[in-house]
Amino acid sequence: MLSRIAESLFWIGRYVERADGTARILDVHLERLNHLPLEEQRSVARELLAVMGAKPQSEDFGLPELLHALAYDKHSASSIAGSLGAARENARRARETVSQSLWESLNTTYYGLNQHRKDVVGTYRFCNWVLERTAMVRGLADTTVSHDESWLFMVLGRSLERADMTARMLSTRDVQSAGMSWVNMLRCAGAYESFIRTRRAAFGDQHAAEFLLLDRLFPRSIVYALRDADECLAKLDPSAQRVGFINDARRIVGQARTFLEFHRTDDLMSELPEHMERVQKAVTQASDAISRKYFNQADEHAWVGEVS
């Protein structure tokens, strides 16, 4: 398949997952934020934005600005509207490769972005709607696209972004040390019921963080997502080697995952920030390595002619 198309597919996967993750985080935190006194609300809004990897546009940054920056700003790649717009634009560029129904669901999602009230109440509905739409996009991608290279690139992007998003969810815990409970954190990832059923009475921050970080069976846990990414990379480049990896992305993803899986600790909570930072860094590096290997364009038009 064309490198350019592969790149588009990879980014469809990433952007859709990013919209999904951001909607989850926003939904849960909005509830907390609303109860805080104004001054605190403002500082927490700033911190939350920083965790999502963006900087406030103006000095005057409060709840409405946070909603704009994370949900409705069409020009920012870290907002929901921006991600879904970018996913749709990528699908438009790869339209002959993705299935018609996948394209249509992304396209109608894009046109639906404007049909929401942009206040706090409207944003709850908006987040819910985004979760539904992204679930639909993922479902259509899984059921109407052949599971060949093109699908693998989409899943690769999706898994990397998912690891990144879960890392951010866990990082938001620091933001509201006063309040973000482990219950909310699990709700954020849609993991509450799974967790309760698995761990039964073993509640607590430590266990919740462990679940989201290390569980081998919960699909949104970081270890699970990284393993998915690793499997995609292996299928994309099946050449077996006696020693080491030629593919940098595999090395980076594999190292991050195995470190987490085999690491032994008694005090996960104090190490958490470091783990999260490492995971996010690994995702960025892996993404770069994948572009270098698969999406390498021509060195910007070798031919330069004289212009008469």
Add this chain to the structure above:
Amino acid sequence: MSDLFQDYSEAAARSGAYDEMFAPGHVARKSYGQVSGALRELSLADVTARADSMARTFLDRGVTFDYAGEERPFPLDIVPRVIPADEWDVLERGVAQRVRALEAFLNDVYGRMAVVADGVIPRQLVTTSAHFHRAVHGFEPSGGVRVHVSGIDVVRDAAGTFRVLEDNVRVPSGVSYVLENRRAMAKGLPEAFGQQHIRPVEEYPRRLLSALRKTAPAGVDDPTVVVLTPGVFNSAYFEHTLLAGLMGVELVEGRDLICRGNRVYMRTTAGEQRVDVIYKRIDDDFLDPLQFRSDSMLGCPGLVNAARAGGVTIANAVGNGVADDKLVYSYVPDLIRYYLHEEPIIANVDTFRLEEKEAREHVLDRLEELVVKPVDGSGGKGLVIGPDASKEELDALRKRVIADPRGWIAQPVLQLSTVPTLSGDKFGPRHVDLRPFAVNDGDDVWVLPGGLTRVALKEGSLIVNSSQGGGSKDTWVLANSPQMPAEVIPRQSVTLREQVSVWPVESNWRDRQTEQQQ
């Protein structure tokens, strides 16, 4: 007839054009019987609701064209344009004839130029055409076809006669709307389809792909076909993706291609892959910076040489523009007689060649009655309709014509035929044209039954181009007789298929289970 057609006959009489649906006296023509019956049953609310849902579907499916950097849905009107079988038969033969003549003309012009030596056309006519490319002179493209895809624009004059308005043999666009319109209409106005056989259009992509594969360079068993697009900002980008998708081939941009050793390759995730046939959807000028515009970033250096060496087939061939030059158009009837020894089946529109002194003086005297067009324009660009133009516009035009008489032609203003079109809360007559598409695989010219009917949405307007506020209509060609005679085939009594089981079924597992439980 319901009140949706109130005032229609008066409006139709005002324009003085041939109406496709109603004969004089407001009687529906026979071919429109089914459509007019279906419309009669509908109230204004029904019609508007259906039109809205059709528009919504188009937006969701992304059936758009880019205008000034913005994606716009292409407006589709709910009343189809219907062409009876006998009229289509003439059009089909006429279009195919024209394509064969233009194919022969292009081969001649880029070869021996016998047509000039025999005095049919002046040499100057060819050499002064902006799209005559010396870079492709003197070789026959591999596959032997130059006009793989063409769109011949025809209109019907006030007397009801079809005439060719222009030929498009470079990159004719619009076929995607033909395919999408039919899908949308089948859902939007299903009542109008029943009881009559409308010829299907969905085989177009298959025909196109097989023609492209057939004209691949010699010695390639399983040719790789690609569609070459200028990119997502092109006004016809939707069409490029649709065709590539329906043919199941890659849609490439210039930067995805590399030429090496007169072969063309595309960059894929598995390294470089050879490309044999390029369905080119970009203008010649931007195709190859080595031969044409050296500042073009859309093409790929070396394509023309690769085509010359026979390493790749480019469809349509480079340099075809000389055949759809509007001054050459005025000679096409002569070309048909010269190459095919046949009389033209569809006539041209009367055309004044402004290079001829007498014609020029005549035209300059009556500019306000005529349409004046630039010879190499497309999309209605630069065209001036005399009766609608202001005095200043006409004066400016006069200067430009005198400065460059080779650059312009003049034609009488044609009252294009009309079809009822939804406008506000009723149907009104709106002018239409028709672009049938033909695919040439070297042995046979196949004409897509139907084509793109474009409609000017403003009352009285004669400009149907989408970039200037035009819309489209689904175009139905009625089959002569239903392809399957209903009574002949004796209906076999339906037998239920007997169930065969080949899997080793443990039919009594349920029993065993209970045994075990016991």
